[in-house]
Amino acid sequence: MDRLSCPAILKNTPKKILIANRGEIALRILRTAKSMGYRVLSVYSDVDQFHPHVTLADESVCVGPAPSTESYLRAQQIVDLAVKHQCWGVHPGYGFLSENAAFAQALTEKGIVFIGPSPKTISDMGDKVSARALAAQARVPMIPGTQQIDDPKKAEQKAAEIGFPVLIKAKAGGGGKGMRVVHQASEFASAFEMARSEALKAFGDGGVYLEKYLLSPRHVEIQVFADHHGNVATFFDRDCSIQRRHQKIIEEAPAPFLSDATKEKMKEVSIQLCNTVDYRGAGTLEFLVDQQQQFYFLEMNTRLQVEHPVTEWVTGLDLVELQIRAAENEVLSLESQCQGHSIEARIYAEDCKAQFAPSPGKITQLKWPSGPFVRVDSHIEKGSEISLFYDPMIAKISTWGPTRDKAIERMIQALHEFHIEGVMSNRDFLLKTFTTPAFATQAPTTNFIEKEKLLDESGSHNAKDIALAFATAALSQNHAQSSSKTDDKGPSLWWTSGIDW
Numbered sequence: 001m002d003r004l005s006c007p008a009i010l011k012n013t014p015k016k017i018l019i020a021n022r023g024e025i026a027l028r029i030l031r032t033a034k035s036m037g038y039r040v041l042s043v044y045s046d047v048d049q050f051h052p053h054v055t056l057a058d059e060s061v062c063v064g065p066a067p068s069t070e071s072y073l074r075a076q077q078i079v080d081l082a083v084k085h086q087c088w089g090v091h092p093g094y095g096f097l098s099e100n101a102a103f104a105q106a107l108t109e110k111g112i113v114f115i116g117p118s119p120k121t122i123s124d125m126g127d128k129v130s131a132r133a134l135a136a137q138a139r140v141p142m143i144p145g146t147q148q149i150d151d152p153k154k155a156e157q158k159a160a161e162i163g164f165p166v167l168i169k170a171k172a173g174g175g176g177k178g179m180r181v182v183h184q185a186s187e188f189a190s191a192f193e194m195a196r197s198e199a200l201k202a203f204g205d206g207g208v209y210l211e212k213y214l215l216s217p218r219h220v221e222i223q224v225f226a227d228h229h230g231n232v233a234t235f236f237d238r239d240c241s242i243q244r245r246h247q248k249i250i251e252e253a254p255a256p257f258l259s260d261a262t263k264e265k266m267k268e269v270s271i272q273l274c275n276t277v278d279y280r281g282a283g284t285l286e287f288l289v290d291q292q293q294q295f296y297f298l299e300m301n302t303r304l305q306v307e308h309p310v311t312e313w314v315t316g317l318d319l320v321e322l323q324i325r326a327a328e329n330e331v332l333s334l335e336s337q338c339q340g341h342s343i344e345a346r347i348y349a350e351d352c353k354a355q356f357a358p359s360p361g362k363i364t365q366l367k368w369p370s371g372p373f374v375r376v377d378s379h380i381e382k383g384s385e386i387s388l389f390y391d392p393m394i395a396k397i398s399t400w401g402p403t404r405d406k407a408i409e410r411m412i413q414a415l416h417e418f419h420i421e422g423v424m425s426n427r428d429f430l431l432k433t434f435t436t437p438a439f440a441t442q443a444p445t446t447n448f449i450e451k452e453k454l455l456d457e458s459g460s461h462n463a464k465d466i467a468l469a470f471a472t473a474a475l476s477q478n479h480a481q482s483s484s485k486t487d488d489k490g491p492s493l494w495w496t497s498g499i500d501w
Contacts, residue, residue, distance in 0.1 A: 014039050017115070017324070018082045019053065021093030022072060024379045024395065025304070026053035029091050032320040034058075041085050043078060045071035047387055052379050059085065066389040072096045075103040082112050089113035089327055091320075095391075098303040099126050115327045117280045117302050124277055125300040129171045129209055135297045138276040140269045143288065143296040145211035156188045158210055165213040168192055170199030170206075177202040179246065181213055214296075216445045218289040219243065220255045222270040223311045225282050225319070225334055227326045232274045233334035234267045235311050235319075240286075241444040242433065244356050244455075249426070250433065250444075251307035252343040253314050256404055257443035262293045273300070281326050282308075282319055306346070306396070309375060313342035313400040341407045344398040345415065345430045347378075349386040349423040352455065358392040359424035361385070369417035373400040373410055386423050394425065408434060429454070 016039040019026045030040050030053055042057035047066045054060045061081055064071035075097055082090050090107055092098035092115070101123035104114040116122070125131045129148045136142055144162050148171050149155045159166045159182065168191055170178025178199030180191040192208070200206035223235040239255035240248045255263070270285045284305050286298040308319050315336045325332060349359045366382045378395030386392050397414050401407035415431050433439060436452050449455055 015088040018087045018090045025093040079106045091115040138273040140297045148207045167211045167213040168195040172203040172205040221286045227332040236338045253310040309398045310342040341404040342400045343407045347394040349392040352429040361423040363422045365421035367419040369414035
């Protein structure tokens with residue numbers, strides 16, 4: 001059946017979209033879908049029962065207990081719910097099942113629209129080795145590296161040929177899992193085994209490959225969009241260089257301190273790759289940019305990005321609306337202009353002095369910033385619980401200004417207005433970053449935090465001690481919720497290696 005067709009049973013009934021996600025992104029999708037006239041079915045785990053994406057939905061269904069493997073990642077159950085509730089389409093958001101080709105295929109086979117690219121594209125671009133091959137075919141500049149390599153001795157020989165430092169990367173993963181930087185040959189053997197072991201545990205695939213490790217690069221990405229009629233466009237660029245644990249915490253659009261010529265070349269190759277893989281919907285090409293503004297393909301994310309609000313600020317577009325309209329098989333006009341500058345800061349419940357370990361708990365006091373050109377994307381309210389089971393992001397605060405300086409000024413004011421009690425947050429760390437002179441005057445790099453010595457190490461703790469403490473707390477919380485179970489599993493310690501949505 002054509003992926004855009006609707007089952008006959010749906011043709012004379014109001015269209016319904018199932019949102020296969022939680023938190024702020026589920027709420028954000030819900031608002032656009034309802035404004036477009038769709039009915040919304042939300043799914044939730046038992047600890048999310050009273051979250052806004054559930055209470056504001058037209059219908060909602062519990063899909064299991066808190067661990068995501070028993071709820072939000074139960075692909076077949078969600079497919080079955082979409083069929084049972086006669087849904088026209090499923091929006092996956094980001095994370096969870098958003099880049100799961102088998103999930104998209106299962107929906108397609110049931111005549112339900114997956115609001116995203118085709119299963120084949122998801123599969124091709126989700127495997128980093130095949131993604132590199134397709135990018136090379138599209139003449140996208142590549143970092144020197146290898147295909148998948150399993151033999152440790154051959155891998156070490158290749159590393160020496162590439163030249164240290166090298167990066168060992170999981171071919172199936174992202175966000176820092178299965179990733180090791182190796183600075184010298186004597187460290188390679190152990191790092192190779194650790195990367196393979198971590199990749200196998202995280203993704204069920206221990207395959208890794210090697211890349212040249214760039215010192216002090218920038219992380220710049222291109223937002224792409226394509227309808228189902230051959231129209232492909234870019235909605236400009238974003239800089240996502242400021243990161244901790246390989247996870248973005250500050251994003252901005254457009255990318256500052258980058259030449260127009262470099263941006264134009266990045267746009268051209270991004271469109272070439274989209275045409276090569278027959279891309280549909282919203283996607284993002286991520287690049288590393290060196291000090292000479294030479295750029296290299298990193299990966300393609302075949303879904304909506306966490307940082308999409310900054311693109312919406314500077315273009316005036318609603319990317320979720322465009323995703324739905326593309327899935328409806330509309331011919332889209334994708335022309336846009338980039339106006340002004342936007343910055344986003346991710347607010348996390350975390351202890352910045354303990355290697356950014358999560359700070360779970362109940363929100364006892366909360367005050368959001370407001371005012372002209374300030375946007376808050378969040379599902380958190382006073383009384384909300386920050387759970388160990390999920391990423392501890394509280395909110396995304398974004399600002400817009402006619403200039404970068406004005407956007408920064410508004411962000412600093414917004415962060416001063418933001419107040420939270422009951423959990424620790426990274427607000428003060430973000431304020432320190434934004435008020436560091438180098439942020440306003442220099443191109444950000446992925447080692448900006450270390451280079452500017454922004455993290456106070458005086459109170460930091462050993463990462464293994466933190467991991468043990470949180471594992472104990474997680475298991476205690478899980479057993480407290482269901483003492484009758486004997487096979488309860490606490491949440492994975494994803495934060496220790498930096499899952500990145």
